[in-house]
Amino acid sequence: MHILLIADGRSPITRRWISSLNGSGWKLSLISTFPCAPIEGVELAAILPVAFAAYAGSQAGSNQPPSQRKGIISQIRPLAAKVRHWFGPWTLPFYSKQYREIVKRLNPDVIHALRIPYEGMLATATPVEYPLILSTWGNDFTLHAPASPRMSALTRRALRRADALISDTRRDARLAEFWGYDGSKPTLVVAGNGGLDLEEIKNAVKGIAPTDPVQILDPRGLRSYVRSDTIFKAIPIVLASRPDVKFVFTSMQGQKEALDWVAKLGIEKNVTLLPLLTQKDLWAEFARSTLSLSISTHDGTPNTLLEAMAVGCFPICGDIESIHEWITPGENGLLVNPADPESLASAIIRALDDAELRSSAVKTNQKLIRENASTERTVQKIHSFYIQMKK
Numbered sequence: 001m002h003i004l005l006i007a008d009g010r011s012p013i014t015r016r017w018i019s020s021l022n023g024s025g026w027k028l029s030l031i032s033t034f035p036c037a038p039i040e041g042v043e044l045a046a047i048l049p050v051a052f053a054a055y056a057g058s059q060a061g062s063n064q065p066p067s068q069r070k071g072i073i074s075q076i077r078p079l080a081a082k083v084r085h086w087f088g089p090w091t092l093p094f095y096s097k098q099y100r101e102i103v104k105r106l107n108p109d110v111i112h113a114l115r116i117p118y119e120g121m122l123a124t125a126t127p128v129e130y131p132l133i134l135s136t137w138g139n140d141f142t143l144h145a146p147a148s149p150r151m152s153a154l155t156r157r158a159l160r161r162a163d164a165l166i167s168d169t170r171r172d173a174r175l176a177e178f179w180g181y182d183g184s185k186p187t188l189v190v191a192g193n194g195g196l197d198l199e200e201i202k203n204a205v206k207g208i209a210p211t212d213p214v215q216i217l218d219p220r221g222l223r224s225y226v227r228s229d230t231i232f233k234a235i236p237i238v239l240a241s242r243p244d245v246k247f248v249f250t251s252m253q254g255q256k257e258a259l260d261w262v263a264k265l266g267i268e269k270n271v272t273l274l275p276l277l278t279q280k281d282l283w284a285e286f287a288r289s290t291l292s293l294s295i296s297t298h299d300g301t302p303n304t305l306l307e308a309m310a311v312g313c314f315p316i317c318g319d320i321e322s323i324h325e326w327i328t329p330g331e332n333g334l335l336v337n338p339a340d341p342e343s344l345a346s347a348i349i350r351a352l353d354d355a356e357l358r359s360s361a362v363k364t365n366q367k368l369i370r371e372n373a374s375t376e377r378t379v380q381k382i383h384s385f386y387i388q389m390k391k
Contacts, residue, residue, distance in 0.1 A: 001024075001026040001027070001109050001110070001386065001387070001390055002026065002027040002028075002029070002106070002107070002108045002109050002110075003021070003026055003027070003028055003029070003108060003109065003110050003111075003112060003386060004029045004030075004031065004045070004103065004106055004108035004110070004111045004112070005017075005018070005028065005029070005030045005031070005042075005112050005113075005114060006030075006031045006033070006111065006112070006113040006114065006119040006120075006122060006123050007030065007031075007032065007033070007113070007114035007115070007119055008032065008033055008034045008036070008053075008114075008115075008119070009030055009032030009033075009034060009036030009037075009039065009044070009047075010032075010034050010035075010036045010037075011034075011114075012193070012279065012303075013114070013137065013192065013193045013303070014030075014114055015039060016193035016194055017114060017193050017194050018030075018039060018041070018042055019194065020193070020194025020195065020375065020378070020379050020382060021194075021382075021383075022041060024383060026386075027043075028041065028042045028043070029042065029043045029044075029045045029106055029108065030042050030043065030044050031045050031046050031047075031048055031099065031102060032044065032046075032047050032048075033047075033048060033049060033050050033051075033053050033118060033119055033122070034049065034053045034054075035047055035049065035053075035054060045102055045106060046098070046102050048095045048098060048099060048122065050088070050091050050092055050095050050118045050119075050121075050122055051084050051087075051088025051089070051091055051092075051117075051118045052083070052084060052087075052088060052091065053118075081224055082147075085144070085147035085148045085151055086147075086148050086150070088117075088118060089118070089121065089148075089150040089151060089154050090150070092118065092121055092122055092154070095122060096122070096125040097125075099122055099123075099125050099126075100125050100126075100127060103126060103127060103130060104127070108130065109131075109390045109391050110130075110131050110133060110386055110389050110390055110391070111123060111126055111130050111131065111132050111133070112132075112133040112134075112135065112166075112386075113132070113133070113134050113135065113158075114135045114137070115135055115136065115137045115140060116134060116136060116140040116144070116145070116155055116158050116159075117140060117144040117145075117151065117154075117155070120134045120135075120158040120159075120162070121154045121155070121157070121158050123158065123161070124154070124157050124158050124161045126161065129391065130391060131163045131164070131389045131390070131391050132161060132162055132163050132164075133162065133163065133164045133165070133166060133385075133386075133389060134158060134159065134162040134164075134165055134166070135165075135166045135167070135168075136165070136166075136167045136168070136169075136172040136175075136176060136300070137168065137192070137300055138168075138298065138299050138300035138302070139225055139298040139299065139300070140155070140172065140300075141155070141172060141175040141176070141178075141179060142175075142298040142299075143224075143225055143298045145179060155179050155180075156179055156180035157180075159176055159179050159180040159181040160180045160181070160182075162181060162185070163185060163186075163389065164185055164186040164187070164188075164385070164388075164389050165181055165185065165186070165187045165188070166187075166188045166189075166190065166382075166385065167187070167188070167189050167190075167300075168189070168190065168191060168192040168300045168301040169189065169300045169301050169322045170189055170325060171300075171321050171322045171325070172300060172322075173187050173189050186385070186388060186389065188381060188382070188385045190378045190381055190382060191301060191306060191372060191373035191378050192300070192301050192302075192303050192306070193303055194375060194378055194379055194382060195373050195374050195375040195376075195377065195378030195379060196306055196307065196310055196369060196373050196375060197374075197375050198310060198369070198370065198374050198375075198376075201283055201307070201310055201311065204280045204283045204284065205283050205284060205286070205287035205311055208284055208287035208288060209287070209288075210287070210288060210289065210290050211246070211288045211289075213244035213245060213246055214242070214244070214245050214246065214290045214291075214352060215245075215246045215247075215248055215285075215288050215289045215290060216245060216246070216247050216248070216289060216290065216291045216292075216293065216348065217248050217249075217250070217285050217286060217288075217289035217291070217292050217293065217308075217313065218231055218247070218248070218249045218250070218292075218293045218294075218295075219250045219282060219285070219286070219292060219294075219307075219308070220250075220251075220293075220294055220295075220296070220302070220304060221249075221250060221251030221252060221276075222251070222252060222255055222257055222258065223296075225296050225297050225298040225299070226294075226295060226296045226297075227295045227296065227297060227318065227338045227339060228249075228252075228257070228258070228261070228295075229261065230295050230338060230339060230340065230341050230344055231247075231249075231293055231295055231341075231344065232258075232261040232262070232265060232267075233265070233341035234341040234342070234344040234345040234348065235247055235265065235267050235270065235271065235345075236265055236266075236267060237341060237342060237345035238345045238348050238349060239267070239270060241349060242349065242352060243270075245270065245352070246270055246271075246272065247267075247270055247271050247272070248271075248272045248274060248285060248289065249271070249272070249273050249274065250274045250275075250276070250277050250282065250285065251274070251275065251276045251277075252273040252274065253273045253274055253275040254273075254275075255273070258273050259273070282304075282307070283307060283311060286307060286308050286311040286313045287311050287312075287313070289313050290313070290314060290351075290352065290358070291313065291314050291315075291316055291348060291351055291352070292304070292305075292308035292313040292314065292315050292316070293316050293317075293344075293348075294308075294315065294316070294317045294318065294323075295316075295317065295318045295336070295338050295344060296317070296318045296320065296338060297318060297320065297338045297339075298320070299318070299320060299322050299323065300322050301322060301325070301326065305317065305323070305326060306326075306369060306373050309326070309332075309365035309366070309368065309369050310365070310366065310369045310373075312362040312365070312366065314333065314351050314357075314358045314361050314362075315327060315332075315333040315334075315361075315365075316333065316334045316335075316336065316344070316347050316348065316351060317333060317334075317335055317336075318335065318336065318337075318338035319335035319336055319337060319338070320338070323335060326368065330357070331360075331361070331364065332360075332361040332364040332365050332368070333361060333365075334347040334350065334351060
């Protein structure tokens with residue numbers, strides 16, 4: 001079997017998905033929509049930087065000092081997202097011919113676009129004789145699809161072209177039909193990025209225990225749909241009754257937006273802004289933390305949520321539909337209004353005060369992950385799905 005992936009080659013999700021296919025004996029090729037380094041075991045067929053991808057992400061502006069680059073990116077992030085939504089789709093025709101030529105040259109058995117914007121949109125140019133699988137991730141339908149008339153139209157077009165669908169939430173499988181997918185076609189709902197290697201996680205966090213004083217972790221970084229502002233505003237409220245609590249944020253070191261919040265609220269002594277962490281270092285931070293925060297307004301199944309649950313870190317999340325597929329409030333986590341700092345602060349204090357709730361949640365969450373998100377359970381389903389779709 002020869003599988004052609006269309007994906008962001010820099011993305012940890014892409015690389016973990018590829019890892020889930022290692023050992024299959026299949027040939028893997030990649031068309032990356034962002035400039036990226038080669039991935040072992042995968043033929044990098046081409047880089048097609050649709051929607052101005054050559055000027056975005058960690059590869060962009062690499063000739064500038066890191067601290068300066070971070071400041072610029074944090075300032076232009078909201079504008080850049082809007083520019084991509086309105087003008088990015090119009091770049092697709094410039095790459096469609098090149099894409100079709102690559103497909104015919106490689107002659108894969110299955111083509112798989114790992115998200116709809118903009119990989120799945122590019123894949124609508126796939127010749128009809130090649131089976132096309134689309135994946136949906138996080139915000140494909142709740143944020144990107146309605147962002148502009150052209151984004152809406154191309155989302156519908158991609159779903160009508162798709163021969164099969166893989167989603168990380170039941171919600172997205174339902175929304176896909178609203179946006180044009182034929183529900184009679186094959187659909188697989190499976191935990192993101194091929195699942196979690198629980199043995200690897202166990203070994204990575206061995207001997208690491210929650211810190212004293214208590215550490216609370218936000219692993220999401222600065223994203224347009226994550227309410228980092230709500231978290232920062234909740235911190236002084238928490239500190240009023242729990243002055244020793246420490247808050248740790250990943251991927252925010254040197255970020256102007258985060259630094260401004262910390263200075264404005266006077267919480268420097270209780271906040272640590274970390275750089276982008278390796279996967280194992282992130283797992284270690286979960287193990288050191290008592291609570292994990294994921295306060296988003298749009299989402300699928302965040303991989304960081306699954307990782308927190310696997311490690312035994314108590315999750316507090318934004319109260320949105322997709323998260324209800326994993327969290328039952330008051331049983332194995334807490335859900336809050338993403339725009340309400342006081343609600344978040346109350347949930348944090350409740351979780352810190354209720355050791356019995358946290359202890360019960362650890363058992364529930366680790367069982368959920370073993371049964372629904374481990375590589376042992378997911379990889380076999382993914383491999384079978386590919387075989388089903390082979391031309």
